[in-house]
Amino acid sequence: MLLSYLKIAWKVLLRRKFFTFISLFGISFTLMILLVLYAMFDFTVGPQMPEKRLSRLLFISQLALLGQGGELGDSPPSYSFLERYVRPLRTPEKVSINTLGGTTVAYVGNQKLKLDHKYTDAEFWQVLDFDFLEGRPYTAPEVKAAAHVAVLSESGARNYFGTARGVVGRTIVTDELSYRVVGVVRDVPAARTYSYAEVWQPITTSTQDIRDPSYQGPCMAILLAHSAADAPTVQREFAQVVSRIPVPKEEGWHIDKVQIYAGSLLSTTVRDVFDNTGPDDGVAQFLAIISGLGLLFMLLPALNLVNINVSRILDRSSEIGVRKAFGATSDALIWQFLIENLFLTLLGGILGLGLAAGALHLLNSSGLIAHTQFSINSRIFLSALGAILLFGLLSGVYPAYKMSKLHVVQALKGGTNV
Amino acid sequence: MKATPLTPVLRLSEIEKVYQTRDIETVALNRVNLTIYKGEFVSIMGPSGCGKSTLLSLMGLLDEPTSGTIEVNSRPVESYSDKELAGLRNLKIGFVFQSYHLINDLTVLDNVELPLLYRPGIGGKERRQRALEALDKVGLSARTGHFPSQLSGGQRQRVAIARALIGRPEIILADEPTGNLDSVMGEEIMALLLGLNQQEGTTIVMVTHDEQQARQTERLIRLFDGSQVG
Incomplete structure (x- = not known):
């Protein structure tokens, strides 16, 4: 029929x-x-690579300060804020703190080369799944010691060295500082804004003062839950921590509340794109x-x-x-x-x-x-x-x-x- | 081997069919009483517009009377659900139309198979086999792969008869089956229908304008202005 x-x-x-x-x-x-x-x-x-274990990942990228007249301002959180309130969380398997993307300048001969870069901790490489073409990620001791080591993307290596093969051990100079290349990873699409870069360097080598105690700064955190089902537990623990965070005293401002959420990649992207810092992430x-x-x-x-x-x-x-x-x-x-x-x-x-x-x-x-x-x-x-x-x-x-x-x-x- | 014409296949009692538009009421059939017995060859004659085709549609369960009763298997048709009526049409009735109504996009063989598509439990192989047998009966075994547009009018009507036969229905309802054919082809089709009736005992009701053809059948029903006059 x-x-x-x-x-x-x-x-x-x-x-x-x-x-x-x-x-x-x-x-x-x-x-x-x-x-x-x-x-x-x-x-x-x-x-998609490198956020392959997406259902287990949570992102924290926006911090809003609320006063009586509503929102006083929002920006990414600072390194010290994340170190103090996110790093100690008990429920995630791992926590990574890194800067949002920026650019660094290198020279190839006399040619100025702008490279997209990111400062990260060692956990960054464990929370996410990069494809290493050669070498390795930098380690926790290297980050602690502020070792000048770097991981390059394939195209970053090609732009700087003219090749993406055999560059491990060679030196790249960015912002007039020398870094030894320890690894090369497959290119990350620029659309993956929370992991994308062409050069990744230890956050402890940042030229910015990462110890600045103010709440707002240039950083974000990526949390890996033990399982997809465990992600809401992590979110709940973080919400509890946030509810106890003391409001910062800033001159000229009367701050009542700190508002910050851990959300999925979609939730965090929607929040960032629509500049939405409220309790409802707007995904629905x-x-x-x-x-x-x-x-x-x-x-x-x-x-x-x-x-x-x-x-x-x-x-x-x-x-x-x-x-x-x-x-x-x-x-x-x-x-x-x-x-x-x-x-x-x-x-x-x-x-x-x-x-x-x-x-x-x-x-x-x-x-x-x-x-x-x-x-x-x-x-x-x-x-x-x-x-x-x-x-x-x-x-x-x-x-x-x-x-x-x-x-x-x-x-x-x-x-x-x- | 002809069945004794005593078992009723269809019984129509006090049938009226009225077509109602906003302004006009047209009585197509008026108190028609008719029983068709198993193995009969009945012809229906009358001038154009006298209700012949309407009567055939009612007998074929394609339409409902305005009043009166049609019985199939001694059970009034209004007691059957739409699904049961479709099943009755499939099992008990085969239609032959004046303008053939073959599906132009299907081959002769596929056209003949069509009624068996709607009969549960018949596989593709059996369908094919029975279609070939039906085409053999109407003398068109050599044309199975042709499309209707590649056939003459007489051949198309033979395909239509094969399609009506394939389901082994109790009754074939033929609406002016030779109306679109020349006299030679018309006679061929008539001979085919007579053969089916006389050799295989198929009950046939045929609407015709042709007095000579009507005389070849066992019983003639005449209609005039929707009423039975003979």
Whole structure:
């Protein structure tokens, strides 16, 4: 039966080539845009290198000071704040404190080279999962001793040394300070803002005063929970600690409360992007809005397809009449039409996947976002299948229902009186 | 081997069919009483618009009467659910239409198989086998892979008859099966239907305009303005 439906579906597609083209174009173009956006989303906040154990990771990157008139200001927390209130937490497996990204200057001959860099502790390399191409991460004793050692990204090494191979043991001079290269890692996409850099150096070698006792500074923390299920326990412990933090005394300011949260990568990214420091991270609204927009975006070609499908009923009334006359139930006709429609949307979906892969390739080679290698991974592929199914059902149910309700005598006469 | 015409296949009692639009009420059938017995070949005649096709649609359970009762297996059709009615059409009735109503996108073989698609428990192999047998009966074994557009009118009607036969229905309802054919092809189709009735005992009800064809059947029902006149 399925084969018979597919045969008919194929013939119907070939019979009305123009409508088929319009339908396929609508489906594939819509899907391409959705997939490209989803690939970018997944690449930014999905479980990708180096945040592979994403469900166990929590990020702390914004600290807000509240006064009577509301928020007095927000900025990243300081190193000393994180050392005092985050490092001693008992529930996480590991805690890493590092600076948010910045740039450092190096010279290659007379050429000035700007490198994105990050100061980190030794735990940074244990909390995250970098791919080491050669060498090793720097160790806790090296960080404690403020050893001038560095880990470079592949492209950082290539830009400075002209090669990414055999550079371990060589010296890189940044901001007029010499560092010995101990390791080279695979490039991290710039979209992974909390781990990305081209040069990582021990936080104890920072030229800034990391011992400054004020709460606000240039740092962030990454926490690794024992398990995904344990992450909320870590968040609760941190919330308890935060509730006991003494409010800082700053001249000219009356501060009532310190507000700071540990959240998932998505939660922290949404907070940072929308500068939201309140108790609600805004992820639910964010996801609702983008899902709504996605659905709305799919609705337009779906409505177009509904329209085309309804008009096709006129063409096929004789067939529907015959099928009913020979014993097809309404359910059987609904299934037939849905399968046909899913077949069409699946074709459009395959085209859309191809177009999305092409568009992502173009984006990758354009260098718009540094070191980015967007690709269609299994998550994106499965989401595409889900979207195709949703699209097929969205555009097929109403015409299928209308088709099944066609009055058989009218249908055999070629009319569409339902 | 012909069955004794005593077992009723279909019984219509006091059937009325009225088409109602906002301004006009058209009586298509008026108090029609009719029983079709197993193995009969009955023809229905009458001028255009007298209700012949409406009567055939009602007998084929494709439409509902405005009043009156249609009984299948001595049970009124209104007591069947939509799903059961679809099952009855599939098992008991085969249709042959004046304009063939073959599906142009399907081959001859796929067209003939169609009724068995809706019959549970019949696999693809058996469907194919029975379609080939039905096509053999109508003399079209050599055309199984053709599409309807590649056949003559007479051949298309043979395919339609094969499609009506494949489900081994108790009754074939043929609505002017020779209406679109020239006289030679019309005679061929008529001979085929007579053969099915006389050799295989298939019950046939045929609407026709052709007096000569009607005379070849066992019983003739005449309709005029929706009423039975003979």
